[in-house]
Amino acid sequence: MIRVALDAMGGDNAPQVEIEGVAQALRELPAGFRMQLVGRTADIEAALRSHADVDRKRLDIVEAPDVVGMGDKPLAAIRGKPKSSIVVGLTLQKKGESDAFISAGNTGAVMAASTLLLRLTPGVQRPAIGTMFPTAQQPVLVLDAGANVDCDARELVGFAHLGSVYARDVMGRPQPNVGLLNIGEEEEKGNAVVKEAYQLLRRSAGIHFLGNVEGRDIPAGEARGQPLDVVVCDGFVGNVVLKFYESAARVFVALMNRASPDILQRPEMAGVLKVLDYATYGGAPLLGVQGVSIICHGSSPARAIKNAIRVALKAVESHVTQDIGAEFAQGGAVA
Amino acid sequence: MIRVALDAMGGDNAPQVEIEGVAQALRELPAGFRMQLVGRTADIEAALRSHADVDRKRLDIVEAPDVVGMGDKPLAAIRGKPKSSIVVGLTLQKKGESDAFISAGNTGAVMAASTLLLRLTPGVQRPAIGTMFPTAQQPVLVLDAGANVDCDARELVGFAHLGSVYARDVMGRPQPNVGLLNIGEEEEKGNAVVKEAYQLLRRSAGIHFLGNVEGRDIPAGEARGQPLDVVVCDGFVGNVVLKFYESAARVFVALMNRASPDILQRPEMAGVLKVLDYATYGGAPLLGVQGVSIICHGSSPARAIKNAIRVALKAVESHVTQDIGAEFAQGGAVA
Numbered sequence: 001m002i003r004v005a006l007d008a009m010g011g012d013n014a015p016q017v018e019i020e021g022v023a024q025a026l027r028e029l030p031a032g033f034r035m036q037l038v039g040r041t042a043d044i045e046a047a048l049r050s051h052a053d054v055d056r057k058r059l060d061i062v063e064a065p066d067v068v069g070m071g072d073k074p075l076a077a078i079r080g081k082p083k084s085s086i087v088v089g090l091t092l093q094k095k096g097e098s099d100a101f102i103s104a105g106n107t108g109a110v111m112a113a114s115t116l117l118l119r120l121t122p123g124v125q126r127p128a129i130g131t132m133f134p135t136a137q138q139p140v141l142v143l144d145a146g147a148n149v150d151c152d153a154r155e156l157v158g159f160a161h162l163g164s165v166y167a168r169d170v171m172g173r174p175q176p177n178v179g180l181l182n183i184g185e186e187e188e189k190g191n192a193v194v195k196e197a198y199q200l201l202r203r204s205a206g207i208h209f210l211g212n213v214e215g216r217d218i219p220a221g222e223a224r225g226q227p228l229d230v231v232v233c234d235g236f237v238g239n240v241v242l243k244f245y246e247s248a249a250r251v252f253v254a255l256m257n258r259a260s261p262d263i264l265q266r267p268e269m270a271g272v273l274k275v276l277d278y279a280t281y282g283g284a285p286l287l288g289v290q291g292v293s294i295i296c297h298g299s300s301p302a303r304a305i306k307n308a309i310r311v312a313l314k315a316v317e318s319h320v321t322q323d324i325g326a327e328f329a330q331g332g333a334v335a
Numbered sequence: 336m337i338r339v340a341l342d343a344m345g346g347d348n349a350p351q352v353e354i355e356g357v358a359q360a361l362r363e364l365p366a367g368f369r370m371q372l373v374g375r376t377a378d379i380e381a382a383l384r385s386h387a388d389v390d391r392k393r394l395d396i397v398e399a400p401d402v403v404g405m406g407d408k409p410l411a412a413i414r415g416k417p418k419s420s421i422v423v424g425l426t427l428q429k430k431g432e433s434d435a436f437i438s439a440g441n442t443g444a445v446m447a448a449s450t451l452l453l454r455l456t457p458g459v460q461r462p463a464i465g466t467m468f469p470t471a472q473q474p475v476l477v478l479d480a481g482a483n484v485d486c487d488a489r490e491l492v493g494f495a496h497l498g499s500v501y502a503r504d505v506m507g508r509p510q511p512n513v514g515l516l517n518i519g520e521e522e523e524k525g526n527a528v529v530k531e532a533y534q535l536l537r538r539s540a541g542i543h544f545l546g547n548v549e550g551r552d553i554p555a556g557e558a559r560g561q562p563l564d565v566v567v568c569d570g571f572v573g574n575v576v577l578k579f580y581e582s583a584a585r586v587f588v589a590l591m592n593r594a595s596p597d598i599l600q601r602p603e604m605a606g607v608l609k610v611l612d613y614a615t616y617g618g619a620p621l622l623g624v625q626g627v628s629i630i631c632h633g634s635s636p637a638r639a640i641k642n643a644i645r646v647a648l649k650a651v652e653s654h655v656t657q658d659i660g661a662e663f664a665q666g667g668a669v670a
Binding site for chain 1: 470471481484485516518524525526527549550551552553554555568570571572574575576577578579580581582583585586587589590591593594595598601603604605606607610611
């Protein structure tokens with residue numbers, strides 16, 4: 001029985017949206033898991049009252065009276081609010097009483113608390129946020145999406161290993177193709193860090209390296225005629241592109257709806273909507289810590305919470321944490 | 336009479352697309368300019384034969400027998416092919432025989448030749464490529480979009496000045512709002528370079544600095560409730576986002592057309608298409624050189640060439656080169 005802890009106080013519309021997401025997950029996902037709702041018991045109970053369909057035997061409420069705000073400084077929040085839903089939820093996992101943690105709360109606080117409490121996988125220099133980008137083909141995992149603003153070449157190589165294991169275990173890509181995000185295909189392109197990373201990746205055992213890829217290759221989902229599975233970049237570039245994409249998708253949808261309010265409801269538009277809807281993928285794993293920690297948007301709708309639960313279950317079932325441990329223990333990391 | 340030199344051999348479908356673009360420009364844009372078609376005379380004459388409507392009295396053909404290929408190394412191409420359309424076209428401007436240059440050819444070669452032949456504006460450390468991003472509101476100028484892979488904080492401040500003058504002169508924004516592209520709004524966010532640039536921009540006279548902006552603010556066309564006119568970033572990030580955006584727009588259009596082939600032809604979709612069609616803006620100026628040099632996509636359709644001619648005319652008429660010179664002479668650059 002997999003135990004998934006959810007920060008019930010995390011998102012912009014917590015705990016209502018979180019509870020609705022849990023209700024959807026319990027209804028729609030295969031059984032074999034139970035939920036741990038972490039937060040203010042009274043608020044959670046109140047939100048549960050409008051979900052009579054939820055099987056209370058499949059969930060526990062774990063009291064956490066403190067709430068970390070979206071504007072709180074991460075480290076100060078973790079230290080100053082030890083009874084917050086973020087710290088309490090991750091502590092459950094640290095103590096072996098939970099298998100995964102999901103939060104739509106303060107991203108910086110979730111990252112910091114995950115690193116402090118779960119600890120880095122030995123051999124990992126820095127954890128990375130992996131985000132799924134919808135494409136014209138299969139989705140592509142882009143990492144890092146914001147955990148690290150400055151990265152050296154070895155850290156980028158580490159991200160390639162983290163992403164490759166995640167793509168194999170969770171995304172079902174037996175031999176994931178990895179691209180290095182750059183401003184041109186040729187190996188001499190880019191800044192000093194990506195040039196060095198290119199040379200290191202070319203020689204990395206266990207990485208199926210496609211070479212440099214460009215911004216255009218992400219939405220296309222392929223590079224040089226091969227499907228793209230993992231794209232490696234520093235967290236500055238990854239974060240800018242992620243937020244740009246989400247906003248562009250929102251703008252497209254808003255303009256479409258303004259132009260013709262019924263159009264996106266039509267069945268033939270499903271393929272278009274798929275590319276525009278980040279809620280499909282639910283959450284972004286923090287990779288490189290010894291546990292499962294999934295970060296969701298503050299504005300996640302219930303469906304995104306449900307899908308984050310799905311991702312968390314898949315991560316636990318596939319033993320991605322252990323496989324990352326093995327990858328780095330076997331010298332997967334750059335020595 | 337403004338004289339616009341066009342690299343007739345530049346794009347992927349040169350010279351046909353270039354000549355078609357010139358035909359559109361002569362037909363649709365206000366008179367008061369003449370075109371200089373630079374390239375192989377025989378090829379240009381052949382392409383002109385299918386455009387009987389073109390007023391030959393409004394164009395000159397300037398022979399340039401060498402052609403720079405898309406894969407040629409920029410500096411080697413400039414030195415090894417002194418009779419190329421790029422070198423010949425820019426030399427016209429250097430000698431005072433032309434007012435603007437437009438090319439859909441090898442971007443690196445156009446940048447290098449523009450810098451070598453037109454020379455940097457005194458006080459400018461590095462030239463920048465300015466690209467127009469369509470948004471939900473007015474278009475936003477993002478620079479640098481790829482001329483510089485590594486930038487220090489002072490160079491980013493220089494881009495803010497280049498972009499502000501261009502926005503005033505060419506985009507018609509009397510007091511342009513400038514944002515610094517970052518991964519969060521707070522001043523302590525980002526890597527060392529953007530943190531330093533933030534502090535310098537805050538104190539820069541003549542820059543209306545909105546503060547940090549995020550990837551999401553570009554498609555929205557606003558930040559903190561104010562319209563966004565200029566976004567400053569290094570050429571690595573700018574290039575990745577630009578190519579990502581163009582590709583996402585192409586994927587979206589392809590999916591729409593597959594889902595419902597007639598839909599984008601409908602009049603109510605004009606607003607949606609506007610956001611998806613980079614050809615509207617035609618070309619990207621190389622800012623910070625002493626002249627007008629406009630870089631177009633290799634795959635530019637004729638309409639993009641026509642719009643690049645429109646941009647070139649506006650740049651010449653508004654004296655943007657002189658105004659940039661004055662901005663940097665007056666200490667607009669960081670001392």
